[in-house]
Amino acid sequence: MDGGVSQTAATTLEEVQQQFAVWRSSGDKGHRIPEALWSSATELAREIGVNPVVRALHLDYSRLKRRVTGKNGSKTQASPMPTRQTFVELAVDAVAPCPEWVVEFEGRNGKVTMRLMGRDSVSIAALAQALSSTEP
Numbered sequence: 201m202d203g204g205v206s207q208t209a210a211t212t213l214e215e216v217q218q219q220f221a222v223w224r225s226s227g228d229k230g231h232r233i234p235e236a237l238w239s240s241a242t243e244l245a246r247e248i249g250v251n252p253v254v255r256a257l258h259l260d261y262s263r264l265k266r267r268v269t270g271k272n273g274s275k276t277q278a279s280p281m282p283t284r285q286t287f288v289e290l291a292v293d294a295v296a297p298c299p300e301w302v303v304e305f306e307g308r309n310g311k312v313t314m315r316l317m318g319r320d321s322v323s324i325a326a327l328a329q330a331l332s333s334t335e336p
Contacts, residue, residue, distance in 0.1 A: 212244060212247075213244060213248070213252070213253070213256055216237075216240045216241060216244055216253075216256075216257065217256055217257060219237060219240060220237060220241075220257050220258075223237060233259075238267060241253055241257055241259060241264060241267075242264065242267045242268055245264055245265075245267075245268045246268055250264050250265050250268055298317045298318055299317070299318070300315055300316070300317055301315070301316040301317075301318070302314070302315055302316075303316060303327070
């Protein structure tokens with residue numbers, strides 16, 4: 201087996217190889233490969249890649265690749281495996297820009313302007329209060 205194929209995939213590949221060998225020895229040469237065998241080969245190719253499956257099962261690369269990508273015009277094509285929906289929670293910070301806060305202080309010694317980035321308006325208000333209370 202290929203060095204890049206996991207032991208589980210190698211076992212599955214051997215099982216599918218055996219199924220193809222049984223079908224090929226049954227004397228059905230000249231007949232189309234049964235859909236169940238195509239499905240097994242397609243599923244395996246999605247897991248370990250088209251090339252290793254083609255080499256091991258002696259299949260046509262283009263036909264298997266079309267089945268894997270779902271671009272097969274044949275009516276007997278196995279439908280592509282549905283994608284499993286997963287929920288991904290994104291923090292608001294990940295999708296929305298941080299607001300910019302402009303804090304200005306004017307006192308006897310002049311005017312100070314600070315530009316702060318962040319969502320925590322309470323901390324910014326506390327900073328503003330602390331700065332304003334330190335002025336004589």
